[in-house]
Amino acid sequence: MSNYIKIFTGDYAMVQRIVAALENEDIIPVVKDESDYGLAPIFGSTNASLHQISVHKDEIEKALPIVEHLTSELEA
Template sequence: MAMTDSNYIKIFTGNLVNAQHIKQNLEDIGINAVIKEQNESNLNPIFGGHLLQEIHVHKDELDEAVKIVESVRSNQEAL
């Protein structure tokens, strides 16, 4: 699937651990999330670049997906 497909919308950008956690929560409620890796500043991670993960969901599932992302983020902030 191409990320240029206008039917998919980015709902999260962050580190791998958080992205995997959010993706699992989305899948638990039946939302198919796609993770795309982004290299911050186009730097090689070996030389100090950081890999960021983007989560994309189908626009029809956007409202429910955003609720999951907000819930996960508030739970993490509470820790």
């Protein structure tokens, strides 16, 4: 995955929203489940449902403004 750059890590709902927006712009994101379900019973993990979005390095300039726009909506 050296040609891919992580652009967002968050919960499933937000990841799905960002993925849809990226796909609408013909950007193909890669989603990786960052969960640690196996450790949750032992350590009481709080990030068991985090997902990571990466895009190809050639699409980073087009993808970042989309992610920034959607994440700034949450802060407003």
